Amino acid sequence: MSGERVIKLKTPLIPQAIADLHVGDTVLLSGIIHTARDAAHKRMLEALETGAMLPFPLRGEIIYYAGPSPAPPGRPIGSIGPTTSYRMDRFAPRLIEAGLRGMIGKGERSLEVAEACQRFGAVYLAAAGGAAALLARSVTSAGVVAYEDLGTEAVRRLEIEDMPLIVALDIHGGDIYRQGRERYRR
Amino acid sequence: MRLLHVDDISLTIAELCYRAAVCLPEDMRHALKIAEDAEESPVGKSVLRSLLENADIALAEGLPICQDTGMAVVFADIGVEVLLEGGTLEQAVNRGIARGYKEGRLRKSVVAHPLERHNTGDNTPAVLHLRQIEGDRLRLAVAPKGFGSENMTRLFMLNPTAGEEAVVEAAVHAVDEAGANPCPPVVVGIGLGGTAELALEISKRALLRPLATPAASVAAGNLEKRILERINDLGIGPAGLGGRITALAVHLEEYPTHIAGLPMAVSISCHALRHAEAVL
Incomplete structure (x- = not known):
C-alpha cells in the first residue's frame, strides 16, 4: 500500500515530525509500538481514572489496534493486521490528552478523535485491513507486557521496521476517508 | 444406513x-486481479496489490x-x-x-x-x-x-409493497454506512424474504456462492447487478481510502415470505471470504 509521498518515520514521534505529516502520505514506520484493542483500552482507561500504573508510558507513544494470531515456531508473531478503529473512539481522546501521539488501525474515526488529534498534535495512521500476513513481515520482535489473561488482546510491545501505513487523520484537519470518498463518489 | x-x-x-483461514479461494484471487486492473485510484490499486501479495505470503508461510x-x-x-x-x-x-x-x-x-x-x-x-x-x-x-465485517450486518423489515427500489436503497445504505469498517473490497450477501432470522441466515449463505456464478433467477441477477453498480458509485474504494471498487460482488438469495412483510438482511464479507468445504 502506498500513497503520494513516502516518509520514513521513527518512534517516538516528535511534534515536528507529526506536523509534517499530511493525509495521503505513505509512512514507513520503524521503532517501538504497542498493541491494544477493546478490552485493553477498557483497562487502561480504568487505570488512568484511578491513578494506577499503565502498561507503558503514553508520552509520544503509538498504539496499534491489533490482536495477532499465534506466532509460528521461530517467528516473532503470527498474522497481524489492524482491527476496526471506531470501537476505540470512546477511549482515544482521553489517551491522546494523556500523551498518546499515534494510532494505527483501519476505518473512519469520530469527530472527537479528529479534534483531539488537531488539539494535542496526534496522528492516525491506516494499515491495509486484511493484509495481515504481509504486515507481520514488518514486525521484528514482540512480547506481552501487560494483561496476559486477555490472550490475543494482551498489550504487546512490538519492534517494527518499515511498516507500510497511510496518514488517515493529520493535525491539519485532513481525513483520508472523507476526502477519498468525496473524490470518487458519483 | x-x-x-x-x-x-x-x-x-x-x-x-x-x-x-490460510488459503484465499481462487475465485477471490481472480476477482481481486480484475479489480486491480479496473481501479482508478492509485492508492486503491496499491491496496489491491497488497491483498494479492498478502494471499501469496499467507499460503507460502502457512499464516492466516x-x-x-x-x-x-x-x-x-x-x-x-x-x-x-x-x-x-x-x-x-x-x-x-x-x-x-x-x-x-x-x-x-x-x-x-x-x-x-x-x-x-x-x-x-x-x-x-x-x-x-x-x-x-x-x-x-x-x-x-471476522467481526470487522460481521458488525456491519443489517436487518431491514421493509414494507411489503415497497418493491425493488426499496431493496436497492437499503442495500446501498448498508454498505455506505459501513464505509471503510468491513475492509473493502467487500462481497455483499442479501437475504430477501422468509422471517427476520431466516433472512439473516440466507444472507450469510449467499456469501458462499462462488464469485461470478449466476443468481438463482434472471430477475435476482439483474437486481444484483443494479445494486453492485450503485455500491461502486459510493467512492469508498479499497480499504475505504477512496476509489471505484467498493464491492466485488452482490449475491442475493430469496425465500417465500408473509403477506405483511418484506424482510431483508445484508451480510458483508471482506475479501477474506473464507470458506472450505468437504463431503464425508
Whole structure:
C-alpha cells in the first residue's frame, strides 16, 4: 500500500515530525509500538481514572489496534493486521490528552478523535485491513507486557521496521476517508 | 444406513478451519486481479496489490490471511441415511474447531459470555446451521466470520409493497454506512424474504456462492447487478481510502415470505471470504 509521498518515520514521534505529516502520505514506520484493542483500552482507561500504573508510558507513544494470531515456531508473531478503529473512539481522546501521539488501525474515526488529534498534535495512521500476513513481515520482535489473561488482546510491545501505513487523520484537519470518498463518489 | 464416526467429522472440521483461514479461494484471487486492473485510484490499486501479495505470503508461510480468524460458522447438510457414531454432530464440530484453531495457530476470538467476556481459549463454540438432505453423505462447510465485517450486518423489515427500489436503497445504505469498517473490497450477501432470522441466515449463505456464478433467477441477477453498480458509485474504494471498487460482488438469495412483510438482511464479507468445504 502506498500513497503520494513516502516518509520514513521513527518512534517516538516528535511534534515536528507529526506536523509534517499530511493525509495521503505513505509512512514507513520503524521503532517501538504497542498493541491494544477493546478490552485493553477498557483497562487502561480504568487505570488512568484511578491513578494506577499503565502498561507503558503514553508520552509520544503509538498504539496499534491489533490482536495477532499465534506466532509460528521461530517467528516473532503470527498474522497481524489492524482491527476496526471506531470501537476505540470512546477511549482515544482521553489517551491522546494523556500523551498518546499515534494510532494505527483501519476505518473512519469520530469527530472527537479528529479534534483531539488537531488539539494535542496526534496522528492516525491506516494499515491495509486484511493484509495481515504481509504486515507481520514488518514486525521484528514482540512480547506481552501487560494483561496476559486477555490472550490475543494482551498489550504487546512490538519492534517494527518499515511498516507500510497511510496518514488517515493529520493535525491539519485532513481525513483520508472523507476526502477519498468525496473524490470518487458519483 | 451408513455409519459415520464423529471423530472423522472432527478431523475434517479441523482441516477445513486451517484451509479456510490460510488459503484465499481462487475465485477471490481472480476477482481481486480484475479489480486491480479496473481501479482508478492509485492508492486503491496499491491496496489491491497488497491483498494479492498478502494471499501469496499467507499460503507460502502457512499464516492466516487475516489475523481475525473469526467465529466459526459451520453449515452442515446431513443425509437421512447417515447414522452418527460416538456422539452428536455439535460435539464433533466443536472438537474439530478446537483442534483446528489450536494446531493451525489460528486466533482464538470467542468469549464464553457476551457480557462477562472471558476467552474460551479454543474458539469454541461454533455456530452450527444444520439441514437434512437426501442420501448417505454429510456435507460440511466451514465459514469463519471476522467481526470487522460481521458488525456491519443489517436487518431491514421493509414494507411489503415497497418493491425493488426499496431493496436497492437499503442495500446501498448498508454498505455506505459501513464505509471503510468491513475492509473493502467487500462481497455483499442479501437475504430477501422468509422471517427476520431466516433472512439473516440466507444472507450469510449467499456469501458462499462462488464469485461470478449466476443468481438463482434472471430477475435476482439483474437486481444484483443494479445494486453492485450503485455500491461502486459510493467512492469508498479499497480499504475505504477512496476509489471505484467498493464491492466485488452482490449475491442475493430469496425465500417465500408473509403477506405483511418484506424482510431483508445484508451480510458483508471482506475479501477474506473464507470458506472450505468437504463431503464425508
